[in-house]
Amino acid sequence: MALQQPDPNKDPDQNPKPPRWVGIAYVVIQWIVAFFLLLWVYNTFASGAAEEIKIPYTTFISQVKAGNVTQVQIQGDEISGDFAQAITWPQDTPGAAPIATLQTTPASDSAVTAVPTTPSANTETIQANKFITLFPAEVGDPNLLPLLEANNVLVDTAPVPTPWFTILLTDGLPILLLVLLFAYMGRNMTRGQGSIFNFSRSQVRTQTVGDHPDVTFDDVAGADEAKADLQEIVNFLRQPQQYYELGARIPRGVLLVGPPGTGKTLMARAVAGEAGVPFFHLSASEFVEMFVGVGASRVRDLFKQAKAAGAAIIFIDELDAVGRRRGAGLGAVNDEREQTLNQLLVEMDGFDERNEVILLAATNRPDVLDPALLRPGRFDRQVVVNLPDRPGREGILRIHTRKLRLADDVSLDTLARASVGMSGADLANLCNEAALVAARHGHHAVQMEDFEAALDKIMLGGERPLLLSEEDRRVIAYHEAGHAVVAWHLPHADPVHKVTIIPHGRALGVTEQLPQEDHYNVSRAYLLERLAVMLGGRTAEEIVIGDITTGAENDLVQATRLARRMVSRWGMSQIGLAAFDDDEENPFLGYEIAQGHHYSQDTAARIDQEVQTLLEERHQIARQILLEIRSQLDELVDLLLQKETVDQNQLAGILGPRPTITKESMGLSTELSL
Numbered sequence: 001m002a003l004q005q006p007d008p009n010k011d012p013d014q015n016p017k018p019p020r021w022v023g024i025a026y027v028v029i030q031w032i033v034a035f036f037l038l039l040w041v042y043n044t045f046a047s048g049a050a051e052e053i054k055i056p057y058t059t060f061i062s063q064v065k066a067g068n069v070t071q072v073q074i075q076g077d078e079i080s081g082d083f084a085q086a087i088t089w090p091q092d093t094p095g096a097a098p099i100a101t102l103q104t105t106p107a108s109d110s111a112v113t114a115v116p117t118t119p120s121a122n123t124e125t126i127q128a129n130k131f132i133t134l135f136p137a138e139v140g141d142p143n144l145l146p147l148l149e150a151n152n153v154l155v156d157t158a159p160v161p162t163p164w165f166t167i168l169l170t171d172g173l174p175i176l177l178l179v180l181l182f183a184y185m186g187r188n189m190t191r192g193q194g195s196i197f198n199f200s201r202s203q204v205r206t207q208t209v210g211d212h213p214d215v216t217f218d219d220v221a222g223a224d225e226a227k228a229d230l231q232e233i234v235n236f237l238r239q240p241q242q243y244y245e246l247g248a249r250i251p252r253g254v255l256l257v258g259p260p261g262t263g264k265t266l267m268a269r270a271v272a273g274e275a276g277v278p279f280f281h282l283s284a285s286e287f288v289e290m291f292v293g294v295g296a297s298r299v300r301d302l303f304k305q306a307k308a309a310g311a312a313i314i315f316i317d318e319l320d321a322v323g324r325r326r327g328a329g330l331g332a333v334n335d336e337r338e339q340t341l342n343q344l345l346v347e348m349d350g351f352d353e354r355n356e357v358i359l360l361a362a363t364n365r366p367d368v369l370d371p372a373l374l375r376p377g378r379f380d381r382q383v384v385v386n387l388p389d390r391p392g393r394e395g396i397l398r399i400h401t402r403k404l405r406l407a408d409d410v411s412l413d414t415l416a417r418a419s420v421g422m423s424g425a426d427l428a429n430l431c432n433e434a435a436l437v438a439a440r441h442g443h444h445a446v447q448m449e450d451f452e453a454a455l456d457k458i459m460l461g462g463e464r465p466l467l468l469s470e471e472d473r474r475v476i477a478y479h480e481a482g483h484a485v486v487a488w489h490l491p492h493a494d495p496v497h498k499v500t501i502i503p504h505g506r507a508l509g510v511t512e513q514l515p516q517e518d519h520y521n522v523s524r525a526y527l528l529e530r531l532a533v534m535l536g537g538r539t540a541e542e543i544v545i546g547d548i549t550t551g552a553e554n555d556l557v558q559a560t561r562l563a564r565r566m567v568s569r570w571g572m573s574q575i576g577l578a579a580f581d582d583d584e585e586n587p588f589l590g591y592e593i594a595q596g597h598h599y600s601q602d603t604a605a606r607i608d609q610e611v612q613t614l615l616e617e618r619h620q621i622a623r624q625i626l627l628e629i630r631s632q633l634d635e636l637v638d639l640l641l642q643k644e645t646v647d648q649n650q651l652a653g654i655l656g657p658r659p660t661i662t663k664e665s666m667g668l669s670t671e672l673s674l
């Protein structure tokens with residue numbers, strides 16, 4: 001059956017075509033409307049053209065003098081007005097003619113034709129009772145007004161009308177833009193997913209499509225356990241069949257947990273790179289938009305695209321931005337976040353058994369995540385990515401120095417020891433910073449000293465040139481030497497690496513200690529000595545200067561915080577084992593306020609008392625050390641004032657060998673009886 005053929009049985013009246021005359025009438029009406037519009041436009045812009053003539057200024061003046069002008073209107077440099085009696089135009093000799101009476105004289109016509117300079121020689125003459133002329137603005141005519149007055153001409157002025165295109169630009173353009181905007185919004189609304197501007201789809205698309213990372217596990221150093229955990233995912237993505245045959249269920253949601261800069265994003269990309277599948281990356285903070293519903297629609301889009309790709313990795317960075325415990329927080333409207341989170345949960349549950357889409361997410365706050373996210377079937381596997389240990393740091397440094405030209409004296413091992421506590425991102429930054437320093441110094445390869453300078457800059461902040469008085473420098477030198485001497489003579493304290501009185505960042509001087517090995521679990525003896533070292537600077541000021549300065553402010557803040565934690569969290573005082581403060585940071589205030597503190601006023605007072613005691617005892621120990629070896633202190637200060645920076649070897653020259661950890665030294669550290 002031919003679909004195009006009209007159905008012969010169909011009643012033609014059921015679908016009546018408009019008769020022909022309707023169409024014709026329609027066209028005629030259109031033309032009539034257009035005609036009247038044109039007429040109107042013509043009238044508006046060319047009104048009065050019929051009886052108004054354009055005359056030279058001189059003609060105008062002579063007409064005034066002849067008393068033939070009753071009134072004028074001055075608009076800018078345009079003068080228009082009425083004649084008392086209509087004149088014939090063109091005249092024979094413009095300007096010189098006497099006027100009203102000449103209008104019908106045939107001679108004037110012939111005369112006009114005889115004058116070759118008159119441009120309108122051939123035009124017919126008209127009777128005009130209105131005129132328009134241009135005022136010679138450049139020359140000016142001071143006599144005009146007196147003349148008009150003398151001849152009893154009514155003078156009127158009017159503002160210059162704004163040209164029509166100016167009106168269009170000033171008033172019309174904004175309206176035009178508004179109209180366009182509304183049209184645009186309307187169009188998007190009709191095909192959007194409930195969002196006004198429909199960014200959701202476009203952004204996901206531009207950011208995530210077809211990203212095949214070329215990063216592999218070789219580009220990630222350290223983090224060996226994390227890599228081993230993720231290897232399983234890689235194997236599954238490579239050979240899913242093998243897993244299906246065994247009937248194994250592979251985890252679909254893997255949460256990478258670790259401090260910022262430890263390579264979580266990098267690791268997720270490496271998984272996709274190893275498995276050779278597309279990588280869809282979205283930061284959770286991008287989900288949370290101004291408009292409710294956008295986030296949820298983005299989640300939907302993202303999963304749809306990933307599923308369409310077959311096997312894929314979806315990576316959601318900073319999951320805590322959407323995945324926080326629902327119902328927490330004070331006041332703020334959490335609708336958008338919760339909707340997004342709910343959509344995420346729905347999508348995760350909707351994972352097809354036969355769909356090789358793995359969801360990776362990263363966070364540094366797993367504790368604040370909504371429990372619903374962590375239950376089995378969702379993010380039920382956590383991979384911890386910790387700060388790198390010493391060998392890990394060396395590996396990361398090796399990766400990031402691959403592209404640098406290194407001098408022979410660079411020891412990555414030493415750098416790895418010196419960069420305790422730095423993350424992968426910090427180390428990458430260190431390598432780059434060192435290369436920049438080398439370039440600044442004109443070295444043709446990056447040298448160890450460049451790395452040292454970069455390390456100082458990152459750890460301490462850049463050097464700050466300050467003009468200090470001699471007395472200030474002496475106080476700073478004693479302060480720093482005090483830290484250094486106390487640290488040197490306490491066996492558990494981290495060895496002093498260097499002392500400097502060059503201001504860095506916000507510090508006026510720095511005593512740098514470097515741990516031999518990374519600390520994972522610190523002892524009470526170590527912490528007590530650390531308190532003494534912190535107080536050493538201030539104690540030296542007391543002893544030598546006889547006064548105290550504000551320079552120790554930060555030391556005191558740090559020491560007090562440490563002492564308080566020892567008392568109230570780690571059970572390291574006579575108060576006993578109870579941990580009173582379990583979490584200092586308040587990730588979301590509302591939740592915390594609801595919890596409140598878990599101890600009485602009485603206990604609070606005792607904690608304060610213990611903190612005081614702890615600090616005062618350490619102060620006495622530092623004082624004792626400094627008084628005993630005052631000569632060494634003075635010697636170190638002299639060297640500091642002279643050289644500004646003193647390194648470990650020079651320190652050893654002045655202070656002698658460091659004490660080893662013995663029973664007595666233990667006694668010194670832990671004399672506070674438990």
Ligand code: ADP
Pocket residue numbers: 219220221222223258259260261262263264265266267362396399423424425426428
């Ligand atoms: P995170 O996502 O955990 O905050 P990133 O993955 O964004 O950290 O790391 C930032 C950069 O730091 C990476 O691009 C990489 O150059 C470097 N980096 C971090 N960790 C490592 C590592 N383990 N090995 C090599 N480079 C690393």
Ligand code: MG
Pocket residue numbers: 261264265317362
């Ligand atoms: Mg990241």
Ligand code: ZN
Pocket residue numbers: 479483537538551552555
């Ligand atoms: Zn200090």
